[in-house]
Amino acid sequence: MKLNSDTRIYIAGHRGMVGSAIWRKLESDGYTHLIGKTSAELDLRNQQAVRDFFEKEQPEVVIDAAARVGGILANNEYPYQFLMENMQIQNNLIDTAFQAGIDKFIFLGSSCIYPKLAPQPLKEEYLLTGPLEPTNEWYAVAKITGVKACEAIRKQFGKDYISLMPTNLYGPFDNFDLKTSHVLPAMIRKFHDAKISSVNSKQSVVSSGDLPVTLWGSGTPMREFLHVEDLAEAVVFALENQFQDNLYNVGTGEDLTIKELAELIQKIVGHTGEIIWDSSKPDGTPRKLMDVSKMTDAGWKAKTSLEEGIRRTYAWFLEHQGEFKELKIK
Numbered sequence: 510m511k512l513n514s515d516t517r518i519y520i521a522g523h524r525g526m527v528g529s530a531i532w533r534k535l536e537s538d539g540y541t542h543l544i545g546k547t548s549a550e551l552d553l554r555n556q557q558a559v560r561d562f563f564e565k566e567q568p569e570v571v572i573d574a575a576a577r578v579g580g581i582l583a584n585n586e587y588p589y590q591f592l593m594e595n596m597q598i599q600n601n602l603i604d605t606a607f608q609a610g611i612d613k614f615i616f617l618g619s620s621c622i623y624p625k626l627a628p629q630p631l632k633e634e635y636l637l638t639g640p641l642e643p644t645n646e647w648y649a650v651a652k653i654t655g656v657k658a659c660e661a662i663r664k665q666f667g668k669d670y671i672s673l674m675p676t677n678l679y680g681p682f683d684n685f686d687l688k689t690s691h692v693l694p695a696m697i698r699k700f701h702d703a704k705i706s707s708v709n710s711k712q713s714v715v716s717s718g719d720l721p722v723t724l725w726g727s728g729t730p731m732r733e734f735l736h737v738e739d740l741a742e743a744v745v746f747a748l749e750n751q752f753q754d755n756l757y758n759v760g761t762g763e764d765l766t767i768k769e770l771a772e773l774i775q776k777i778v779g780h781t782g783e784i785i786w787d788s789s790k791p792d793g794t795p796r797k798l799m800d801v802s803k804m805t806d807a808g809w810k811a812k813t814s815l816e817e818g819i820r821r822t823y824a825w826f827l828e829h830q831g832e833f834k835e836l837k838i839k
């Protein structure tokens with residue numbers, strides 16, 4: 510379908526890191542009829558509430574950026590919520606949109622849907638070719654059912670329902686809570702807090718380095734990181750263009766070890782102390798580098814370098830400390 514500046518676009522999860530970046534991008538591109546509800550206003554796990562909301566607001570296009578999201582430990586500790594809430598949210602959104610006759614739907618998954626030991630880089634066709642990473646298989650199974658629901662609607666009814674699989678994301682409005690966050694915001698916070706505590710403690714007088722920082726696992730796993738504003742551009746690109754297929758990876762196509770990431774963030778934050786690796790915490794998938802050629806062929810490419818993206822995120826962090834949301838597991 511062709512979008513106009515007043516097309517009614519519903520962004521589920523519009524206050525999250527991803528949803529808010531999509532909202533800002535659409536607003537700056539001149540879209541005037543954006544629709545968003547907080548989870549307190551509309552609990553997407555409630556099917557009837559979702560149906561009533563669609564009936565009232567009559568969205569023409571839906572972007573699903575609402576989900577139960579968290580880092581490796583939260584995924585591992587709350588398997589039921591990560592499986593069930595994500596299935597409830599996405600099932601209600603996808604089926605209600607379909608029943609309402611909506612032709613365009615964008616579903617966001619994650620690179621963890623691919624098998625733990627799939628060949629690298631990960632191509633879309635590797636989906637369901639092997640066992641998943643155990644720390645996040647619950648979340649991954651939920652996301653795979655979302656991909657398949659969109660694919661079924663495309664196959665059976667010819668509607669432009671698209672699944673975008675972003676790699677690990679970071680940027681403004683990320684979750685900086687140390688128990689539930691992903692690695693990149695956790696490192697920003699840990700290095701920053703250690704640097705500030707060192708300045709405030711006597712230790713900085715007697716020793717030349719800052720307080721040590723403890724990170725998880727071995728530091729050897731490799732990860733790829735995409736700035737969330739690049740992802741928002743990819744989502745709007747997918748919104749404005751008719752896609753030929755259901756599943757597209759979204760990333761930079763470049764990765765680094767967790768140890769290299771730590772050294773980069775340490776340099777940007779200006780922390781000078783020791784890094785301790787806590788081997789009691791899980792490593793997760795050894796590597797999940799995206800093959801992004803399908804999206805590149807469609808006409809979209811990431812712009813922000815990792816160092817530039819982390820610098821911007823650290824600047825945002827410094828401005829917004831004290832406002833960080835925490836993941837509330839009910």
Ligand SMILES: NC(=O)c1ccc[n+]([C@@H]2O[C@H](COP(=O)([O-])OP(=O)(O)OC[C@H]3O[C@@H](n4cnc5c(N)ncnc54)[C@H](OP(=O)(O)O)[C@@H]3O)[C@@H](O)[C@H]2O)c1
Binds near residue numbers: 522
């Ligand atoms: N973060 C990453 O590294 C990453 C990587 C790959 C893919 N993704 C995907 O991107 C999407 C968004 O992730 P994010 O990082 O932006 O997460 P986030 O910051 O935690 O935001 C999630 C949003 O979902 C909403 N939500 C959660 N449960 C809800 C419910 N029961 N009813 C209504 N709304 C609910 C929240 O609404 P309220 O704020 O109103 O509570 C929040 O706005 C997810 O699909 C995720 O799988 C994220």
Ligand SMILES: C[C@@H]1O[C@H](OP(=O)(O)OP(=O)(O)OC[C@H]2O[C@@H](n3cnc4c(=O)[nH]c(N)nc43)[C@H](O)[C@@H]2O)[C@@H](O)[C@H](O)[C@@H]1O
Binds near residue numbers: 726
């Ligand atoms: C994008 C998401 O990524 C998640 O996987 P995944 O990259 O391992 O999740 P992260 O939590 O970002 O962890 C990535 C790697 O960083 C290590 N790490 C080191 N220090 C820390 C730390 O302080 N905090 C955190 N969180 N990690 C840390 C962690 O052990 C793991 O090897 C999945 O669980 C989700 O399902 C989803 O796919």
